[in-house]
Amino acid sequence: MWAGRSAATEFDDPASYPEPSPTRQLALRALRHAGRTCGVIYISDNLLGLRAAGGARGDRARGAVLPDGLVPLTDPELAELGDLDFMLMHRRTRPSDPEQALANAIVANARLLSHQTTRSGM
Structure with missing residues (x-):
């Protein structure tokens, strides 16, 4: 799911782990498939950095491990992400x-x- 500080957060370019990152690849592929052009605005190998950036801008997150302070984004124009197994x-x-x-x-x-x-x- 896409997540941000509030459901009203307007999605812009995502924050992400550096390559190689399965979640980054999945998110960018979904956005391209939906016809949304974007670039990764913030890259961090640190979860705290991603939480801060994701909370301010919007990011992809797993519902079962959604960090405190982030909620699912409800923008119907956001691309469907699909499944990812770890x-x-x-x-x-x-x-x-x-x-x-x-x-x-x-x-x-x-x-x-x-x-x-x-x-x-x-």
Whole structure:
């Protein structure tokens, strides 16, 4: 979904992670497909920077992990984004404590969503 500080935020050029970024590619492809020309106005490899820029200008975000202070944009002219799946992989070195906490949170959320989907019969 597209997100901004308020549903009335007017979408302009998005903020994004640097290449290679699957979410950046998906967002730009969707905008091109919808005939909207744009460039990436802000690039950051830091989530806090993207949150700040996305809150001010509008950005693509996953609904399940929408950062505090951002809400879905309701502009009907925004391009449909489609789906994107993420895969967690193991590595040979020990992750830092924040990396491990993030991995644990993602796995726990995936299990919760899977359980909710199973219970709802979807």
